[in-house]
Amino acid sequence: MSDLAQARTFDEFMEGIWRQNPVFVMVLGMCPTLAVTVSAVNALSMGLATMFVLVCSCGLVSLMRRIVPKEVRIATYIVIIATFVTVVDYVIQAVSLAVYDALGAFIQLIVVNCIILGRAEAHASKHPPVTAMVNALGMSIGFVIGLFALGAVREVLGAGTLFGFSLFGANFQPWVVMVLPPGGFIVLGAWLLLFSALKRRKEARLAAQGGGHGA
C-alpha cells in the first residue's frame, strides 16, 4: 500500500471519530444514545452491539452495491441491517441476560438507528468493501465515545459511581434527575454547548491570527 492510499484510509477512519462524530456533530441516532446511557456499562455494550451491526452491514451493502437495483436499495439495506440485528439480539441474550434486560427493546431498535442506514446509503453503497468497513469502524468508534461520554457523566452525577464502583464518600447526595429521562437531554445539551463554545474560540483565534497577518 502506498503512502497516499494509507493516508486516505486513515482519513476515512478518523472522519467518524472526530470531524463527523455521529453523536456530537451530526446528532444522529439519538434514541439509543439517550435511552441506554444511564450507566457507563450499558453505554459501552450498546456501543459495541451497534459497532458490530454497522461494520457488518456496511461491508455486505458494499459487496452488493453493483447487484442491487436502485429502486429497491433502501428496502434491501433495511433487510440486511435487520438480519444482523437479529443475530446480535440472540447473541447478547445468550452471553449476558443482565445486559439484555438492561438494554431491553433498544437492542432490536438498532435497526432504526439512523447512523446505520445513513452510512449504508451515503458511503457504503458507493465505495469498495474495505474502505466502507474502515469508515464504518471509525463511525462506530465515534458513536461509542459519544455514548461513553454521556453514560459516564450521567452515572457519576446521578449515582455517584463509575462502572459500579463508588467514587465519593457516603455523604454524597446522588443527583437523581441525571439518571432519569430529563438528565439525558440536559447532559447531551451541555456537551453540545461545550463543543460549540470550543469551536467558537478556535474560530475567533483563527480570525485574530488572520487579521494579524493582514496588518
Add this chain to the structure above:
Amino acid sequence: MAPESLGQIFLAAVLANNFVLAMFLGLCPFLGVSARLETAFPMGIATTFVMLVASLCAFGLNLLLTMFQLEFLRLISYIVVIASAVQLVEMFLKKTSPGLFRALGIYLPLITTNCAVLGVALFQTAREYSFAQAMVFSFGGGAGFTLALVLMASVRERLQLSSVPGVAQGTALSLMLAGLLSMAFMGFAGLGG
C-alpha cells in the same frame, strides 16, 4: 394477557410514559420537524396513522409467526410492513396535499426509521397485549408523540423572537428545552399505572 384496562394503557402511553419525553423514542423527527407548528402537527398525525397501521399488521403477523414458530423473523417482517405503510402514507399525501408533502420533505420517508413506530410494534408483542389493547396503545403512543411535537414547536416558535446567546443556538438549545419538557412530564409519573 396483560391485566391493564384500556383507559390505563391510553393514559400511560400519552402522559406518564410519553414515547418521546419519557422513553426516548422518535427523537429524530422530534428534533428535526419541531421548528414550526404548521409542519409539526401534520407530522404527528401522519406518524399516528402509520403507528396504527403498523400495530394492526404487527398483531396479525405475530399470530402468524407464532403459529409457524418463526419468531426469529419477527424484526425483519415488522420493519418491512412499516416501510410499506409509510410508502402508502407518502403516496396518499402526495396526491391530496402536495404542499404539505414538500414541507415534510425528507422526514416523511424517514418515518420508516422512526423508532417510535417500531417501538409500538415491539412493545405490544413483548407485553402480550390483546387486539383492543394493542390498538389503544398505538393510538395513545401516536397522540403522545403529536402532543410532544406540538408543545415543542410552540415553544421553539416563541424562542425565535427572543435573543439567545450565540453558543447555545441550534441543537443544544432544543435539547435543553426537551429536558425541561421531560421534567414537566415526570409530574405525570404513576398516572395510569
